[in-house]
Amino acid sequence: MRAVVQQRYGPPSVLRTTEVDLPLPGPGDVLVKVGAASVHLGDYFVMTGKPYVLRLVFGLRRPRHGIPGRDFAGVVAAVGKHVTAVRPGDEVFGWSTAGTLAEYACVPADHVAPVPVGTSLVEAAAVPTSALTALQAMRDVAKVGPGQTVLITGASGGVGSFAVQIAKALGAEVTGVCSSRNVDLVRSLGADHVVDYTRTDFTRAESRYDVILDNVEAQPLAAVRRALTPAGTLIPNSGRGGRWLGPLARIVRARVLSGFTRQHLKPFASVEKPRDLLTLADLLTTGQVTPVIDRICPLDEAADALRYVEAGHTRGKVVVTI
Numbered sequence: 001m002r003a004v005v006q007q008r009y010g011p012p013s014v015l016r017t018t019e020v021d022l023p024l025p026g027p028g029d030v031l032v033k034v035g036a037a038s039v040h041l042g043d044y045f046v047m048t049g050k051p052y053v054l055r056l057v058f059g060l061r062r063p064r065h066g067i068p069g070r071d072f073a074g075v076v077a078a079v080g081k082h083v084t085a086v087r088p089g090d091e092v093f094g095w096s097t098a099g100t101l102a103e104y105a106c107v108p109a110d111h112v113a114p115v116p117v118g119t120s121l122v123e124a125a126a127v128p129t130s131a132l133t134a135l136q137a138m139r140d141v142a143k144v145g146p147g148q149t150v151l152i153t154g155a156s157g158g159v160g161s162f163a164v165q166i167a168k169a170l171g172a173e174v175t176g177v178c179s180s181r182n183v184d185l186v187r188s189l190g191a192d193h194v195v196d197y198t199r200t201d202f203t204r205a206e207s208r209y210d211v212i213l214d215n216v217e218a219q220p221l222a223a224v225r226r227a228l229t230p231a232g233t234l235i236p237n238s239g240r241g242g243r244w245l246g247p248l249a250r251i252v253r254a255r256v257l258s259g260f261t262r263q264h265l266k267p268f269a270s271v272e273k274p275r276d277l278l279t280l281a282d283l284l285t286t287g288q289v290t291p292v293i294d295r296i297c298p299l300d301e302a303a304d305a306l307r308y309v310e311a312g313h314t315r316g317k318v319v320v321t322i
């Protein structure tokens with residue numbers, strides 16, 4: 001099969017499109033013919049092996065699985081003998097730890113969910129990691145509910161565009177922070193208010209919010225906390241940071257600071273829970289969540305897709321079709 005492969009950690013130029021062996025599904029696995037795979041900043045970090053702490057999980061000297069990508073949607077080609085939930089021919093979406101920028105991906109059966117009727121493979125592929133992060137941030141970490149005021153920075157990005165829609169679905173009054181070119185997009189996602197950061201600094205304005213999801217961390221923690229109510233919840237969610245530990249140092253600082261203030265500072269890492277994939281499928285079915293697709297690229301342009309997401313100006317999601 002054709003696949004994007006990397007023999008070593010490095011920038012997008014380490015990626016090659018080549019022929020590799022077809023993966024074989026184990027008894028609990030599903031072999032999926034991948035139709036589309038979305039890429040995000042986490043894929044870029046894994047490709048480069050930076051921050052270095054990631055190498056403890058993904059391989060010390062070189063990436064353990066030479067195929068990048070995690071999120072996908074496609075058609076079931078074969079199933080292992082213990083799999084009963086899906087059958088060949090079913091359209092599914094989900095995560096694979098063995099790489100998705102390839103014609104086929106092997107996935108544990110509980111890491112896939114049916115693609116909802118009316119959702120395309122490109123749209124479904126855009127969902128898994130970014131929407132899961134938005135769901136867990138809003139519902140589980142901040143416990144957003146009706147009547148709460150929620151501010152989301154990077155509201156036009158992969159996580160932010162889902163977070164705006166999910167916070168609205170949970171009944172909150174939502175403010176999205178984005179650049180001028182994305183104001184109409186963020187309003188169309190359902191945001192009640194939009195702050196254009198090129199004109200207004202929300203940390204210096206009068207409004208206070210019960211919850212802030214900070215996907216960009218363009219301002220220091222202390223400035224963002226000024227925009228939080230006295231017992232509000234702040235989720236610092238930028239994955240960037242130093243080359244050794246990435247955001248870990250900031251996460252620890254926020255946790256320590258939490259002990260000295262009534263405000264709740266809650267950095268978190270999303271966890272791939274099969275049940276949440278089904279919740280996301282329901283949100284797609286009911287139309288409460290619609291993925292925003294920025295670009296669709298062919299497999300040969302996967303390196304460009306990763307360069308683009310690393311630049312940090314994505315509007316919604318970047319999807320590679322196979």
Ligand SMILES: NC(=O)c1ccc[n+]([C@@H]2O[C@H](COP(=O)([O-])OP(=O)(O)OC[C@H]3O[C@@H](n4cnc5c(N)ncnc54)[C@H](OP(=O)(O)O)[C@@H]3O)[C@@H](O)[C@H]2O)c1
Nearest residue numbers: 133154156157158159179218238239268269270312313314
């Ligand atoms: N906690 C977790 O488990 C988890 C999981 C996934 C991702 N993340 C992290 O979540 C963060 C967001 O990821 P993403 O995929 O959504 O990134 P993204 O798609 O690159 O989105 C970033 C968005 O922010 C906008 N932006 C840039 N500067 C801004 C500013 N000062 N104020 C407001 N918006 C601004 C960008 O558009 P313009 O430049 O046009 O304004 C872009 O639309 C990343 O740091 C990622 O590592 C965390």
